[in-house]
Amino acid sequence: MLTVADVEAACERTAAYVRRTPLFAADPIGGAQIWIKAEFLQKCGVFKTRGAFNRQLAAVARGEVDESVGVVAASGGNAGLANAFAAAALGVPATVFVPETVPQVKVERLRQYGAQVRQVGTEYAEAYEAAQEYVAATGxxxxxxxxxxxxxxxxxxxxxEIIEDLPDVDTIVVAVGGGGLYAGVATVAAAHDVRVVAVEPARIPTLHSALSAGHPVDVTVSGVAADSLGARRIGAEAFEVATATPPRSVLVDDAAIVAARDVLWDDYRIAAEHGAATALAALTSGVYQPVPGERIAVIVCGANTDLRSLGE
Structure with missing residues (x-):
């Protein structure tokens, strides 16, 4: 299972390549003190840049990268952006498979980073299958x-970073799609006795369904956050972490996600994508009700969105 030592190694390995993002105090909600972890300010505008650099740097060190073919990713958009950006920084080629439904703004940015973009199917799972075929054919x-x-x-x-900046944090609220962000953050939180609230769109309940079933299960993918939280099932890494230290698992509907995104834009001028607003939606909708004085860090994890949709 993922360990704190793994995360600490990633801290050292990626420090020169990623941005340490700020944690700032936000308006109180329900008597709780709220901080926003501004991960939308990360390079590429998304938290996935951290994992992409850690994966590629570790693989290079292990001699696993053939520089003639480079790396391949399957993505709803953001993981592809992060891996294309990391590959460009490290001087290796990248091929990214995305669904045909991915926002055009993400496709354009992938190409700006020099990636070969291949659009396949209507959801992440289909892009993933195509990427696996590519790996088998090219190495x-x-x-x-x-x-x-x-x-x-x-x-x-x-x-x-959250715990270093806010040592007495009680709770970290994180959006869940496939669960990579959740798995990493929850591993650190468990070592410091910090509660984790895992928030998912009600229309893509990968972790919630897995916890109910006792094992990962496929779910239907739909809704406003499907472009970034649209995994068909929770990842094995995330499920293992959640089984060892169960989070508070909550679901928010699309209306709550849209409303939270509006709050981020109207009150803070944060241009968050719907998936990134999902964590805050647990608080603004009242699905998660904090106790007075609770110190809560909310991870706003991405800003790769169509700016024309803000304020609609």
């Missing part, structure tokens, strides 16, 4: 969107 290094120890450990550095 490219596969960089999973969320379910590899190196990927989750890189994301876990966010938890380290």
């Amino acid at each position: 490219a290094l596969f960089c999973h969107a969320y379910d590899q120890p190196d990927i989750a450990a890189g994301a876990g550095v966010i938890g380290v």
